[in-house]
């Protein structure tokens with residue numbers, strides 16, 4: 388969602404700030420802005436639309452010794468220049484950028500309006516700037532004004548703040564990520580993630596909740612609960628943040644090509660093939676074995692990968708269930724004596740999932756299965772396993788989905804002492820490679836459905852989860868309405884939606900149940916649907932739309948999802964859409 392970058396020290400600020408915003412733009416945004424501090428004066432530039440629009444209104448060679456910038460994904464107020472960040476206080480003393488949502492901003496706005504404060508925007512962010520300005524007017528220092536403002540704010544925020552007439556780049560953080568970077572000399576930076584500041588800094592610290600402070604070009608000072616805080620800085624592996632198309636036309640295509648490699652990487656990291664033993668921490672495995680239930684929590688694609696994993700755990704006789712994080716927080720679920728919570732997330736910053744962590748009983752065991760290193764979920768879970776997919780830029784998850792499934796299946800193999808899992812995964816990775824190499828065949832199928840309004844994905848058993856994920860991909864980037872149903876459920880209602888020519892993609896990866904899914908397809912065909920059967924070679928029949936290389940039936944979702952990813956990609960392109968940055972969506976969903 389929104390992105391923040393800022394710095395103080397010796398820099399070409401226009402290029403640093405707009406370049407930094409470009410590195411954050413994969414998170415999704417609808418307007419952008421920046422502010423420079425120069426000799427006590429602040430210049431503000433904001434634009435609706437792309438970072439390029441913003442860059443076009445900022446003069447080159449702008450002198451400045453500090454700057455903050457932001458990409459906004461609208462939450463409070465429409466997409467307008469007035470609502471873009473930086474927001475400033477009504478007296479123009481405080482300029483700030485904000486990620487997060489202030490729950491009590493209406494009350495604060497009413498209170499400030501009573502003191503004569505006037506507002507130019509509809510945002511909760513302008514309210515924060517004006518509360519800080521209120522305390523400044525009361526005679527408080529900038530730092531105390533921030534501390535007192537934090538006492539008044541309910542909600543989530545990562546803030547980068549500049550004060551007119553006061554040197555220093557100030558910051559505050561609660562429930563939204565903010566990282567600080569130390570440059571080599573006369574430079575310090577901050578960002579909502581590492582990507583925009585990685586090339587400028589050598590050491591990094593992720594801030595904990597309720598931290599606030601300021602930086603100059605030579606120092607960084609942080610506080611929590613009014614006490615000085617020693618930040619723990621560490622270096623970062625640049626490989627985890629490579630932002631490069633590597634010759635591909637889109638990040639999504641590049642990332643689809645990387646999917647099989649991520650599966651192999653997980654096998655290598657978790658299993659010693661020479662010895663035939665798993666390499667997981669033995670305490671983690673014994674704790675998972677001892678749990679009365681393994682509770683998977685995730686959102687979107689991360690939920691679908693954990694649904695497949697939970698089914699796989701069940702097949703191995705392990706008690707496991709998968710829940711949508713934003714529902715689990717409201718749900719009434721069986722009381723468990725000794726649950727083990729496994730939180731699945733590509734970004735590690737998904738607010739709905741972090742809310743689960745806030746509710747999980749103290750002392751309960753938690754494992755994060757995460758892609759982004761040192762993200763909030765990685766830091767807040769007792770144990771973390773990284774899927775090692777590298778930076779995923781396209782909004783639609785692809786390689787991280789395959790990596791998540793692979794890692795959870797390996798975990799299942801270790802718990803249930805099933806040493807066949809790695810081999811099955813390697814076969815699945817080869818099958819994925821084969822699907823990807825045959826992209827053109829999938830593009831030809833996409834060409835045939837360019838004009839459709841609705842599509843269905845059906846499957847049974849593990850194939851159904853591949854249908855769910857493929858259907859989500861299709862919705863996200865091609866804007867075609869799509870439903871995923873277990874084959875047997877269609878006749879209980881959804882079949883009413885089938886019209887002449889409705890495309891139905893049916894996954895058949897399990898020879899034991901492929902007969903049933905084929906009969907479901909016949910029922911749909913009889914009502915006018917155009918079926919496309921995507922089958923494993925072991926259950927393929929003449930006339931199937933796409934036949935993939937055999938994998939163990941439980942691993943069929945790997946090639947099937949690769950098929951769904953490519954179909955969605957080509958359909959999106961053929962419909963002239965923005966594959967990597969679909970409308971209304973953000974890569975990292977940091978609001979509830």
Ligand code: AGP
Pocket residue numbers: 686687688689731732733734735736737740782783784785860863973974975976
């Ligand atoms: C997937 O293509 C989506 N963009 C989305 O559903 C995503 O999986 C979801 O928002 C969860 O994100 P996370 O894995 O970063 O927690």
